[in-house]
Amino acid sequence: xxxxxxxGDERRGYHHGNLRETLxxxxxxxxxxxxxxxxxxxxxARWAGVSSAAPYRHFRDRDALIADVARRGFxxxxxxxxxxxxxxxxxxxxxFEQVGRAYLGFARDEPAYxxxxxxxxxxxxxxxxxxxxxxxxxxxxxxxSDTICAGVPAERRPPSLMxxxxxxxxxxxxxxxxxxxxxxxxxLPMPPEELLEAGVWVYLRGLGIIARE
Amino acid sequence: xxxxxxxGDERRGYHHGNLRETLxxxxxxxxxxxxxxxxxxxxxARWAGVSSAAPYRHFRDRDALIADVARRGFxxxxxxxxxxxxxxxxxxxxxFEQVGRAYLGFARDEPAYxxxxxxxxxxxxxxxxxxxxxxxxxxxxxxxSDTICAGVPAERRPPSLMxxxxxxxxxxxxxxxxxxxxxxxxxLPMPPEELLEAGVWVYLRGLGIIARE
DNA sequence: TGTACATCAGTGAACGCGCGTTCACTGATGTAC
DNA sequence: TGTACATCAGTGAACGCGCGTTCACTGATGTAC
Numbered sequence: 001x002x003x004x005x006x007x008g009d010e011r012r013g014y015h016h017g018n019l020r021e022t023l024x025x026x027x028x029x030x031x032x033x034x035x036x037x038x039x040x041x042x043x044x045a046r047w048a049g050v051s052s053a054a055p056y057r058h059f060r061d062r063d064a065l066i067a068d069v070a071r072r073g074f075x076x077x078x079x080x081x082x083x084x085x086x087x088x089x090x091x092x093x094x095x096f097e098q099v100g101r102a103y104l105g106f107a108r109d110e111p112a113y114x115x116x117x118x119x120x121x122x123x124x125x126x127x128x129x130x131x132x133x134x135x136x137x138x139x140x141x142x143x144x145s146d147t148i149c150a151g152v153p154a155e156r157r158p159p160s161l162m163x164x165x166x167x168x169x170x171x172x173x174x175x176x177x178x179x180x181x182x183x184x185x186x187x188l189p190m191p192p193e194e195l196l197e198a199g200v201w202v203y204l205r206g207l208g209i210i211a212r213e
Numbered sequence: 214x215x216x217x218x219x220x221g222d223e224r225r226g227y228h229h230g231n232l233r234e235t236l237x238x239x240x241x242x243x244x245x246x247x248x249x250x251x252x253x254x255x256x257x258a259r260w261a262g263v264s265s266a267a268p269y270r271h272f273r274d275r276d277a278l279i280a281d282v283a284r285r286g287f288x289x290x291x292x293x294x295x296x297x298x299x300x301x302x303x304x305x306x307x308x309f310e311q312v313g314r315a316y317l318g319f320a321r322d323e324p325a326y327x328x329x330x331x332x333x334x335x336x337x338x339x340x341x342x343x344x345x346x347x348x349x350x351x352x353x354x355x356x357x358s359d360t361i362c363a364g365v366p367a368e369r370r371p372p373s374l375m376x377x378x379x380x381x382x383x384x385x386x387x388x389x390x391x392x393x394x395x396x397x398x399x400x401l402p403m404p405p406e407e408l409l410e411a412g413v414w415v416y417l418r419g420l421g422i423i424a425r426e
Numbered sequence: 427t428g429t430a431c432a433t434c435a436g437t438g439a440a441c442g443c444g445c446g447t448t449c450a451c452t453g454a455t456g457t458a459c
Numbered sequence: 460t461g462t463a464c465a466t467c468a469g470t471g472a473a474c475g476c477g478c479g480t481t482c483a484c485t486g487a488t489g490t491a492c
Contacts (some may be wrong), residue, residue, distance in 0.1 A: 013453085013454075014452085014453045014454060014468080014469060014470085015453080015454060015455080015467085015468055015469060016468075016469075017468095019468080019469085035334045036250070037249070037250030037334075040444080040445060040446085041445075041446065041447095042444065042445050042446070043444090043445090050468095050469070050470085051469075051470050051471060052445085052446080052447090052471095053447080053448080053449090053469085053470075053471080054468075054469060054470080056446095056447080056448090057467085057468055057469070058468090061446085061447095062446085118389070118390075119332060121248045121250075124399065125400075158415075161402070162408070162411060165401070165408055166383070166408070166411070166412040166415065168386070168390065169383055169386030169387045169390055169391075169408070169409075169412065170379070170382055170383045170386055170412075171386070172386040172389065172390055173381070173382030173383055173384070173385040173386030173387075173389075174382045174386075176331070176385065176386075176389065177331075177381065177382055177385055178382075186337065187338075188378070189374070195375070195378055195379070195382070196382075198375060198379070199379040199382065199383075199416070201419075202371075202379065202416055202419035202420055203412070203415055203416050203419055204419070205418075205419035205420075206414075206415035206416055206417070206418035206419030206420075207415055207418075207419075226486085226487075227435080227436060227437085227485085227486045227487055228434085228435055228436060228486080228487060228488080229435080229436075230435095232435080232436085253477080253478065253479085254478075254479065254480095255477065255478055255479075256477090256478090263435095263436070263437085264436075264437050264438060265438095265478085265479080265480090266436085266437070266438080266480080266481080266482090267435075267436060267437080269479095269480075269481090270434085270435055270436070271435090274479085274480095275479085
């Protein structure tokens with residue numbers, strides 16, 4: 001996290017100038033430290049150095065702010081996965097592996113976004129933009145799976161939607177059980193990246209995408 | 214959920230008689246309806262029909278109650294998985310499949326327990342009994358994986374700890390992304406059971422446990 | 427079998443606290459002319 | 460270029476509310492003799 005200190009420090013006068021943005025950073029900071037439930041409008045306002053009524057100029061209520069955080073999280077997530085996939089270079093399997101690492105890296109480095117996206121109880125369907133952002137992030141997994149599947153002769157080509165859902169579930173499972181800095185993390189005799197990578201390899205072998213050694 | 218109505222209905226007099234138990238049921242009801250954050254000591258007391266000071270006779274604080282719910286959840290979960298595994302009958306693979314179904318069934322039928330176990334931010338390591346209960350539940354997956362692996366010739370036998378962790382992560386991923394009645398559930402073009410079952414089959418084929426068709 | 431007493435499991439009133447939300451307000455900013 | 464005015468983005472005080480927690484207390488229960 002790279003924003004600078006408490007948002008109130010550089011107040012330029014009566015107007016904050018960037019309150020909307022600052023409130024979102026406050027939410028990320030509070031969620032990261034106290035979990036998705038440990039975030040209040042009042043404390044976010046304090047963090048930003050404004051009165052407790054000020055946030056209402058920018059967000060209808062607490063849920064609207066969280067939904068916004070989740071939406072931005074999905075956008076960052078999409079960018080992050082897209083970058084890791086890198087158009088399938090140098091080759092599809094290596095790029096796919098990078099996507100897996102990026103998934104876990106995001107969950108670890110941005111636990112607040114990850115919480116808001118998957119654990120805050122935000123109904124993804126309640127907000128169009130949010131749902132679309134979530135779909136675009138998933139679409140990267142889908143595209144990568146498509147590419148991987150396309151390398152297989154048609155008569156034994158696996159359904160790529162199913163494959164992408166499996167990869168998503170496995171990644172999410174590893175991330176939430178073992179891959180976070182949180183209190184809820186389970187101990188593991190290996191880095192989560194290795195666990196996920198091994199799981200993906202076994203899975204791809206099961207699909208006949210990787211030859212058995 | 215089978216307990217009868219609001220706990221306060223059958224008060225027999227000054228003493229509640231079964232307050233500890235009733236508070237736990239209250240917690241389950243509240244968590245199921247409002248998520249792990251939407252549970253308060255005060256409301257649990259109201260639900261049970263006692264004064265707000267009464268719960269302190271039975272639990273140190275809110276966290277102690279949640280930890281107790283989580284512990285009992287793991288115990289039920291263990292029983293549930295154990296029953297599904299059924300000693301590996303009629304054969305290891307069929308039993309393994311039943312364990313997967315039981316996993317998802319538990320997450321769906323007991324969302325409150327599942328939340329308390331995996332999403333309430335309870336530090337599993339902070340409480341010895343809780344950790345042991347969690348380990349016993351996982352041990353069922355471990356045992357099942359051992360049995361499956363034991364059927365493979367030693368020279369290409371997969372490490373069963375890894376296998377059990379993969380299965381756990383995949384099951385948890387499917388359950389938390391698609392398998393709950395919650396607001397956070399994602400839409401899916403098939404029942405979560407099918408998705409998990411297909412994933413497990415692909416995975417087992419990747420391990421060489423199931424022959425490729 | 428009865429009684430005295432210890433212990434247990436509740437009561438209910440009180441406290442300080444922080445949250446969400448509203449309100450009339452005011453300082454700052456932008457723009458039309 | 461200056462001025463009048465509309466609009467925007469804040470203030471700060473106030474409100475009701477529910478929570479967590481403590482406290483001295485009391486009704487109910489169990490047990491020793």
